[in-house]
Amino acid sequence: MNIPLWLWYSILTLLAWGVVGILQKLSTNYISAESSLIWLVVGFLLLEPFFYPGRAVLHYSKLNLTYAFLSGLLNALGSWALFAALKRGGKASIVAPLTALYPVVVILLVPAILHESVTHLQWAGVACSLIAVVLLSV
């Protein structure tokens, strides 16, 4: 089996975020979800010196730099909306699986924006992954 590089990176992401899920539970045992998000951003900031791009950043297109910035903004706004849903009486057993379906938005938009295609077998894999995240977050 020759596992593609992108999958190794994705597995690294899912391992790190899987542990994050536990830390999230642990932190909200002691502090509110909003405070937890504030300290999460502090954690992000601790990494900044390692990723500081210096003047290299001037070489990239303004559009792509904007995408990168907006990616962080929308990610944090999404987390905030999740907390708001839970605060306004949404049951975690419904809100969590519902919000875990965010890849659907990507799947629907990719053909129009990126012109990438997926084989039938890969579609089956995507379907399994969506079923999995819903079952795991119920």
Added chain:
Amino acid sequence: MNLLRQMRNASWFWYSMICVLCWGAWALLSKLGSREIPPDTMQFLFTIGAVPVGLVLLLARRGKLEKSPRGIAYGVLNGVLSGIGGLALFAAYHTNGNTTLITAAAALYPMITVVLAITILRERFRPIQALGLFFAAIAIVIFSL
């Protein structure tokens, strides 16, 4: 149908939808930026994007935060690990691998959370979770083909 009507009228449902849209846009924008920008710089800029939300939350609370060292430690560690996971996701998008598959694979992180919650936090194991892990495993095997 009754449940659907209830959901439509509930503000929590619409906040959940906002969350889904924001996260969907986050994943897509991550891919679009990663076509040119390397993962470390993407993560650097991503953080700059997240800071305003943290600041608004801090202002909304008038700077008052719970003084729980444990809560704070877990929260900060949360951010460090989230950032490392984000870096790996940007790296995945930067390889030019298939965006749909990368997004679907990375979204499988609840499988690790569930396993850790059962083994470390000693949460109750439920059969539905076993079914979830089974589907997650099939997805990863298919993606690796």
